[in-house]
Amino acid sequence: MxxxxxxxxxxxxxxxxxxxxxxxxxxxxxxxxxxxxxxxxxxxxxxxxxxxxxxxxxxxxxxxxxxxxxxxxxxxxxxxxxxxxxxxxxxxxxxxxxxxxxxxxxxxxxxxxxQVPLQGKLESEVQNFHCIYHDWKYLKCTWKPGHLTPRGVHYGLYYWYEGLDRAAQCDDYIQDHGVNVGCMLQNMSQAEYKDLIICVNGSATATLLRPLYVTLRLHNLAKPSPPEQLMVSMSASEELHMAWSPPGSETPPQCLEYEVQLAEDQGETKAAWVSVSTQMETTLTISRANQSRISCVRVRGRTNIFCADQGFWSEWTQECFSVPRKEDKQLFILIPVILSLSSSLIIFTLIGQCKKRTLTAPAHQMTTVSLLTCKGRALTTLHASDGSLCRAVQKEGPSG
Missing domain, CATH: 2.60.40.10 (Immunoglobulins)
Known part of the structure; x- marks a missing residue:
C-alpha cells in the first residue's frame, strides 16, 4: 500500500x-x-x-x-x-x-x-546605392559618394552569403575620375535565394566615413534581356498572331512573364502604345475589328511571381511591323479605260520591296506583261498593243 x-x-x-x-x-x-x-x-x-x-x-x-x-x-x-x-x-x-x-x-x-560602433557622420555614407542582377548572371551595383566626402576617398565593397567561409571583396570596380563608384560581381548563382550581405565602406585622410550595410536577395533584383525572335503575322480571318522566344541567357525560361504592347497609327498624331496582355506564354493572338491601324508590336519580360517577389522589366524588343490594310487584300479590277498612247503605263505601288519581271507576248496579242511580286502578293499589269484597253488584277498567294 x-x-x-x-x-x-x-x-x-x-x-x-x-x-x-x-x-x-x-x-x-x-x-x-x-x-x-x-x-x-x-x-x-x-x-x-x-x-x-x-x-x-x-x-x-x-x-x-x-x-x-x-x-x-x-x-x-x-x-x-x-x-x-x-x-x-x-x-x-x-x-x-x-x-x-x-x-x-x-x-x-x-x-x-x-551594436557595432558607427564611425563618421551619417552624411558621409555613400548615396543612391542600387543593384541589378542582369540575366541571372552578374550583379552590378552602383553608388555615389556621400555628401561629406573629401577628395582622395577610396571605397571598397565587401560581400558575404551562406556558403562563403569569409567576407570577400569586389575585384572588378567601376570608376569615375579614379574613384570607385560601382562593382561588378560575376558567378553569383550560389547566392540565389539567400541573403546577400553587402558593406560599402570608405577611407579618407583624417576623415572617418560611415559604412553602408545592405541585405539583398538576387532573385528580386533580376533584369532579363529582351525577348528574341519576335514574329508577327495576320491571318485570313483578320487575327493578329504574335510569337517570340525567351532571351538566350541564364534567365530560367519558366521564371519569365511578358507584357505585349501595340501602337496604333493615328495619322499625323504620334502613335500611342496600348498594353494588351501580361502573360507567361510566348504566343498571343488578338482579334479586332480594325487591325489595319496597328503600326507596331513590342514585347518585354521580367521575373514572374513564382520565382521572385519583384523584379525589373527588360528593355522592349526593337522590331516594328507594318500590318497590311484590309483593302490591300481585296481583288481589284480596273474598268476599261481609253489610253491615248500605247506606251501609257498603269503602276500599282505596294508597301514593301517589289521585284519586277517583264515578259514579251506575240505581236497580235498583249505587248508587255509586267509582274511585280510584293511579300507573297502578285500584281500583274497588262499593256494592250493597240493602247485601247488595260486591265490589272491583284492576286493572293505566291507569285506566278
Missing amino acids: MLMWGSMVSSSFYHTSVAPPQDLQITDPGLLGSLDIEWKPPPNVQTFNECTVKYKFEYRNTGDRDWKVIFTKKLKFRVGFDLSRTAEVKIQTLLEGQCTNDMEVRSDWIFATF
Whole structure:
C-alpha cells in the first residue's frame, strides 16, 4: 500500500514552471552582419527527462515592427542583421511532455543587444546605392559618394552569403575620375535565394566615413534581356498572331512573364502604345475589328511571381511591323479605260520591296506583261498593243 501511494504521488507531480536559458551572448564573426547567437540551457534541465526542451528564439533590428521567430532545440544560431542599427535578441525555454501533463510550459524571456560602433557622420555614407542582377548572371551595383566626402576617398565593397567561409571583396570596380563608384560581381548563382550581405565602406585622410550595410536577395533584383525572335503575322480571318522566344541567357525560361504592347497609327498624331496582355506564354493572338491601324508590336519580360517577389522589366524588343490594310487584300479590277498612247503605263505601288519581271507576248496579242511580286502578293499589269484597253488584277498567294 505504501508503494502504491508513493507511485500515485509521483505521477501526480507535474512541472508548472521552467527557468529561462542562461548566458545569452551575441558575437560578430566578421560576416558583415551575420551574427552568432549562443546560450546555455536552464540550470535544472536534467530534471526534465520525461519532457522535450525547446527554445523560442526571436530577433530583429531596432526600429523593425515585427520579430522574426525560430523554434529550435539547438543552443546556437546564426542570423543576419543590419549592422547600421542595433541587433535585438530574446529567447525563452519551452517545456512539454509527461512531466508537464502534456501542457506547454514557457519560461520568462531573456534579452541581449549588439551594436557595432558607427564611425563618421551619417552624411558621409555613400548615396543612391542600387543593384541589378542582369540575366541571372552578374550583379552590378552602383553608388555615389556621400555628401561629406573629401577628395582622395577610396571605397571598397565587401560581400558575404551562406556558403562563403569569409567576407570577400569586389575585384572588378567601376570608376569615375579614379574613384570607385560601382562593382561588378560575376558567378553569383550560389547566392540565389539567400541573403546577400553587402558593406560599402570608405577611407579618407583624417576623415572617418560611415559604412553602408545592405541585405539583398538576387532573385528580386533580376533584369532579363529582351525577348528574341519576335514574329508577327495576320491571318485570313483578320487575327493578329504574335510569337517570340525567351532571351538566350541564364534567365530560367519558366521564371519569365511578358507584357505585349501595340501602337496604333493615328495619322499625323504620334502613335500611342496600348498594353494588351501580361502573360507567361510566348504566343498571343488578338482579334479586332480594325487591325489595319496597328503600326507596331513590342514585347518585354521580367521575373514572374513564382520565382521572385519583384523584379525589373527588360528593355522592349526593337522590331516594328507594318500590318497590311484590309483593302490591300481585296481583288481589284480596273474598268476599261481609253489610253491615248500605247506606251501609257498603269503602276500599282505596294508597301514593301517589289521585284519586277517583264515578259514579251506575240505581236497580235498583249505587248508587255509586267509582274511585280510584293511579300507573297502578285500584281500583274497588262499593256494592250493597240493602247485601247488595260486591265490589272491583284492576286493572293505566291507569285506566278
